[in-house]
Amino acid sequence: MMKKLIVSVILVGLVLSGMAFAPRMALAGEGDTWTGDVIVIGPDGETIFDDEVTIATTTIVDVDGDKHHFFSPTALGALDEASWSGDFEYEVEEGDYGLWITSIDGYENEGGCGWMYKVDGESAEVGADKYELEGESEVRWYWSGM
Structure with missing residues (x-):
């Protein structure tokens, strides 16, 4: 018993x-897993990163040390994974409309120039933290005269 x-x-x-x-x-x-190409092109046209990455959930730490958790693959998550794979740094700040990139590989937004991104050749209409990736696609980060 x-x-x-x-x-x-x-x-x-x-x-x-x-x-x-x-x-x-x-x-x-x-959330889903996303695998696709990430390309980062610097101000002088140099390739900072060009490779395939796989992401699912992502935790992004902004310049103030605040953590932001994403449970679906995003364009920002793709940059984050690329930075780990490619051994370059980026900085992100939280603004009124979400997170935005202020620096990649030491190149900081300045005046009317800064970092933009496209997915499959199309400019996005939302911040990279809000752009959910699906299917095979290419995320291209590039320096722009805005």
Whole structure:
């Protein structure tokens, strides 16, 4: 009898501990995975990065140290993964309309010049943190005279 009670308590404990982890596991699995090409072209036309990356969820840390979590692949997440793969840095600030890039590989936005991006050759109408990527596509970051 005592053995059955101990086994029952252990089983209930295992079930409950599994339930405690279930929401975290579901959260980590949310969103889709995206694989595509990321190209970063600097002010002088030099290629800073040109390779394929794969992303799903992303955590971006802005210049103030605030963390921003994205559970779907975004154009900003693609840049973040490219920066890890290509060993270059970028900076992002939070503004009234979301996150925006202020610097890539040491090239800072200045005056009327700064960083822009296109997806499949089309200029985006939303910030990179709001542009959700799907299917095979190319994200191109480039220096522009705005």
